[in-house]
Amino acid sequence: MTAKFSRRGFLATSASAGFIALHPFSARAAAGQAHLRIMETTDLHVHVFPYDYYGDRPNDTVGLARTASIVNEIRAEATNSLLIDNGDFLQGNPMGDYIAYERGMKEGDMHPIIQAMNAVGFDASTLGNHEFNYGLDFLMKSLAGAEFPVVSANVALEKGADPTKDKTLVPPYVIVEKEVTTGNGETHTIKVGLIGFVPPQIMNWDRRHLEGNVQARDIIETAKAFVPQMKEAGADIIVALSHSGIGEAEAFDGMENASVPLAAIDGIDAILTGHHHRVFPSKAYDGVAGVDTAKGTIHGKPAAMGGFWGSHLGLIDLMLERDGNEWRVVGHTAEARPISKRNEDRSITALVESDNAVLASVQKEHDETLAYVRRAVGKTDAPLHSYFALVADDPSVQIVSIAQLWYVSQMLKGTEQEGLPILSAAAPFKAGGRGGPEYYTDVPAGDVAIKNVSDLYLYPNTVRAVRVTGADVKGWLERSAGIFNQIEPGKPDQVLLNPEFPSYNFDVIDGVEYQIDLSQPSRFSPKGDLVNPEASRIVNLTFQGQPIADDQEFIIATNNYRASGGGKFPGAMGDTVVFEAPDTNRDVIVRYIVEQGTISPSADANWTFAPLDGASVLFDTGPKAAAYADQVNGVSIEPAGDGPDGFARFRIKL
Known part of the structure; x- marks a missing residue:
C-alpha cells in the first residue's frame, strides 16, 4: 500500500x-x-x-x-x-x-x-x-x-x-x-x-x-x-x-x-x-x-x-x-x-x-461520441423542454413516463401482475439548480437523436416496476411535494422551491390526477424523513375519475434507483419490486420513439396547484423559458425579472 x-x-x-x-x-x-x-x-x-x-x-x-x-x-x-x-x-x-x-x-x-x-x-x-x-x-x-x-x-x-x-x-x-x-x-x-x-x-x-x-x-x-x-x-x-x-x-x-x-x-x-x-x-x-x-x-x-x-x-x-x-x-x-x-x-x-x-x-x-449522439431515432412534432418541469405537468417528463408505461405494460403480460392498473413515475433531471441556468432539456421539434434521449434521461438506470397500494401512491406524491415551500394564502411573491430538494426526487406520477395544496406543510424533509405525519398536500387524488382507496393496488413503472429506496419514497424501499428489466430507461425511450416514428408529446395537466386566493409564488428557471411560458397548461405564468446567477424569474398566481 x-x-x-x-x-x-x-x-x-x-x-x-x-x-x-x-x-x-x-x-x-x-x-x-x-x-x-x-x-x-x-x-x-x-x-x-x-x-x-x-x-x-x-x-x-x-x-x-x-x-x-x-x-x-x-x-x-x-x-x-x-x-x-x-x-x-x-x-x-x-x-x-x-x-x-x-x-x-x-x-x-x-x-x-x-x-x-x-x-x-x-x-x-x-x-x-x-x-x-x-x-x-x-x-x-x-x-x-x-x-x-x-x-x-x-x-x-x-x-x-x-x-x-x-x-x-x-x-x-x-x-x-x-x-x-x-x-x-x-x-x-x-x-x-x-x-x-x-x-x-x-x-x-x-x-x-x-x-x-x-x-x-x-x-x-x-x-x-x-x-x-x-x-x-x-x-x-x-x-x-x-x-x-x-x-x-x-x-x-x-x-x-x-x-x-x-x-x-x-x-x-x-x-x-x-x-x-x-x-x-x-x-x-x-x-x-x-x-x-x-x-x-x-x-x-x-x-x-x-x-x-x-x-x-x-x-x-x-x-x-x-x-x-x-x-x-x-x-x-x-x-x-x-x-x-x-x-x-x-x-x-x-x-x-x-x-x-x-x-x-x-x-x-x-x-466517436459525437457520431454516437447524433444518430436520429425518430421525430417529435412539438418541443421537449424542462424549463417549467418543477411547476407544471411537462412534456419532457411526460415522454419518459409514457415510454416506461408502454414498456412495462408489455413486460407484465402473462404474469400475475397483468390486469393491475399501471402508473408511471418520472422526474426532471435537468432542471437548473446546481447545474446552472443552461442546465435544462431543450429539444426542438424535428429529429430526435440519441443525444436528445440522453438529454431527457441523464442516468443509465434500468426500468423497474413496483406493486403498491393507494396509500403508497399518495405517500409517494407527498414525498415529491416536499420540493415546495409552504405558501401563505393571500401573500404575494413567495419563494416556491426549496433549494435543498433535488429535482431528480420530484416524481410526477402519470395515470392519476391530483392537486398540490401548498398551504400545508410538507410531510417529509428534503431527505425523505417523516417530519409532519398528519400533513396532507396531495388533494383530490383520483384514478379514472374516482377517488383512490388506501387499499387499492397499482403497479408503478420507475427506475432501479427509485425502486431500491433511492430518495426514500413510500412504496419504493426495495421490497415491492415485481419486475426488474434488463433494459435501461434510455433504451426504452429510444425503442418507443423508434416504434412510434413521430411522437406528439403534450402535457395533460394531470397535476396542478390547488387555488390559494391572493397568493403568488416566484421561481427561477433558464432565460430561454420565456419562449415557452404561454404554452404551459394548468398554470398561469408571467415574467418577473432577472433571478440570481444568470437565471430568469417567473411568477405564478395561485
Missing part, C-alpha cells in the same frame, strides 16, 4: 503565464519546514473536452482539459504538490455511455477518462458512487489502465471481523512517499497517507450490480479503524478522499454525506470532499455546524471541494514542520480555483484554455 512519486513543481515561472507568485508558505518556509499543495478534482463524470454532448456545442464551464491547463501553473506556485481525484469519474455523460454500451471494455482496453487522467498526471484517486453504474467487471477493466493508485476503504468483497480485516475491492489506502524541499533547500521524504470513502448507499443505488458481490461499510466506522493502522504504517500526514458531501455534524450509521464527522476523527489532517457538486470553501455552506467557510475548514481542518465536471480545482495548502523524525501541520489554507466566470450579462468567460495533450489523449473517443 506504499507508492513512490516525485513530481517537482516550477518555482517561479510558467511557460504559459510568465512569472508566477509563490504561495506564502513556499516563500516563507524556514529550515525544517515544507509547503505541500494538494490539488483536487472531483465529480468529473467523464467530462474531458469542454463540450456539452447533450447540447452538441462547446461549453467553457467544464472539462478536465481546461482544469489541467492550470495544474502546472498552480503547481508552480508551490514547492511541492500532489494532484488527487475524488471520484465519480467513470459515468455521467454520453462519452461514458458510449464506452459502456457501444464500444465496451475488453481486457487491455483504455477508458478515455483514464487516458486523460494519465495525461494530466494524477497521483491518486478514490471511487465515487457512480463508478459502480456499469458493473464491477467494467469498473475493474477501466481501473486497470490507471497509472495512479485508486483507493476506497469501505467497499469489501468479503467482510472481516472489523474493517481492517476486510478484503476490499481496491486498496483501502495508499501511502505516497513524497520527496519535498524545505525552506533551506534540503530534500526530505514525507509519507502522505491517502484513504478513500464512498457513500454506502451504493448498495441501494446499484443493487443489481453489487448485491451478492460486495458489501459497503459505514464511512465513520471504517475511518476510525484504518487511520490508526495508517499511522502505524508510517503515514506522516493523512488526507481523507471523501466522496461524500458536507452534511450533518453528528454521525449516524450509514450516513451518505459524512465529511463533517469524518473531519473530526483524530489523525486525519485534511479533507477532500465531493459528491455534492458544489464548491468549498464557499458561502454555500455558511451556517453548517463544524464548518468555517471563511477559513475553509471542517472541525478546524482544511477542506476543499472542486465543484463538478472540472469546473474548479480544489486547493489545500499545508505548511509542514519537521519535529525529530515526524512531520506535523503548522498552517493551512484552502480555496477553489474556477476555470470560467459568469459575467453580469449572463455570458461566460473562459479563464483558461484547454491543455492540448489532454485533448489529444481522447480525440478519437470524442469524435
